[in-house]
Amino acid sequence: MTALVIAEHDNAAIKGATLNTVTAAKACGGDVHVLVAGHNAGAAAQAAAQIAGVAKVLHADAEGLAHGLAENVAAQVLALAGNYSHILFPATAAGKNVAPRVAAKLDVAQISDITQVDSPDTFERPIYAGNAIATVQSQDATKVITVRSTGFDAAAATGGSTAVETVAAVAGSGKSSFVGAELAKSDRPELTAAKIIVSGGRALGSKEKFDEVMTPLADKLGAAIGASRAAVDAGYAANDLQVGQTGKIVAPQLYVACGISGAIQHLAGMKDSKVIVAINKDEEAPIFSVADYGLVADLFVAVPELVQSV
Known part of the structure; x- marks a missing residue:
């Protein structure tokens, strides 16, 4: 029984969600292999080889794999799938883009957003916006899984030393092409990491x-800035x-919620935070109901006072 983790990377470094996915893969039992599919991604493959608990890194290098196009990456995974009992993706935009295609091509049911591994064939995942936990058992020969990173501790990024094996890259499908990317750049920490x-x-x-209110608080705490759906929809x-x-x-x-009512949709995205502070x-x-510390106050008064006191 061997699990294959599909690494998320930028062709230079491994992204954090991959480390959580490795932990989930180890819980499935057996060896853990990591696939780094990219272009000129040797540095990312070497970084994957340093992850604690990884038995082997497979490196597929081709121009068609440079930007993580679902059709091309899925084809690469399918070329290797016969050797694995479990294929795991981080439950990120990239992972969710590729995993369903792999599951469909293998004619298996995808197991989405797992937060716990009970046994090699039984997993837990949230449903109803996290208000209930479903226990799912799969009898498929190959289990295609996406992993919610907040449910698993990150594997150590260093301490491992395994071989990097080059595998033949599949030809590009020609069904899609990369046109460009518009990326938001910020000096603040990336939200999910x-x-x-605040x-x-x-x-x-x-x-x-x-x-005016959130930026000074984030600056003082060295924090990333988040927002509720209502704030985003309103253009704030x-x-x-x-x-x-x-x-x-x-x-x-630490999660500080300012002027957020706490609708189910929002709680589903942050209620696993270690310490929650609410100001409303x-x-x-x-x-x-989920806050460890709550302050009933006008945020326009309380937040500036908090900034001054930090």
């Missing part, structure tokens, strides 16, 4: 107020800052 997140909600009232914050079921799933050491003038706000 940040240890501290999030604002609709109560902030405008983009100007959102920036960019789409890539949305935390929630339809945004990003986060589990930082509505003492009946659902956010207080």
Whole structure:
């Protein structure tokens, strides 16, 4: 029984979600192999070889794999799938783009967003926006799985020393092509990897107020900035800052929610945070049900006072 983890990377370094996925793969039993499919991605393959607990790294290098196009990466995975009992992807935008295609081509049921491995064929995953946990058993010969990174500790990025084996890269499918990417650049920590997140909600009232109130707090704490769906829909914050079921799933050491009511959709994305602090003038706000510390106060007064006291 051997598991294959499909590494998420930028052709130079391994992304953090891969480390959590390796931990999930180890829980499935047996050896863990990692596939690094990319172009000029030797550095990423070497980084994967340093991950603790990895028995082998497979490196497929081709121009068609440079940008993680689903058709090409899926074909590469399928070329190797016969050797593995479990194929695991991080439950990120990239992983969710490729995994369904692999599952469909293998004619198996994908097991999505797992947060725990009970046994090699039994897994737990959240349903109903995280309000219930489903235990799912699969009898498929090959199990295609996406892993919610917040459910598993990250494997150590160093300490391992395994071989990197070059595998033949499959030819590009020609069904899609990479046109370009528009990436948001920020000096702040990346939202899903940040240890501290401060999030604002609709109560902030405008983009100007959102920036005026949230930016100083984030600067003081060295935090990433997040937002509720309501704040994003209202144009207060960019789409890539949305935390929630339809945004990003986060589990930082500290999550500070300012003016966020705590709708189910938002709680699904952050309730696994280690410490949750909520500031809201509505003492009946659902956010207080998951908060470790709650302050019933006007955020326009409380947050600036908090900034001054830090």
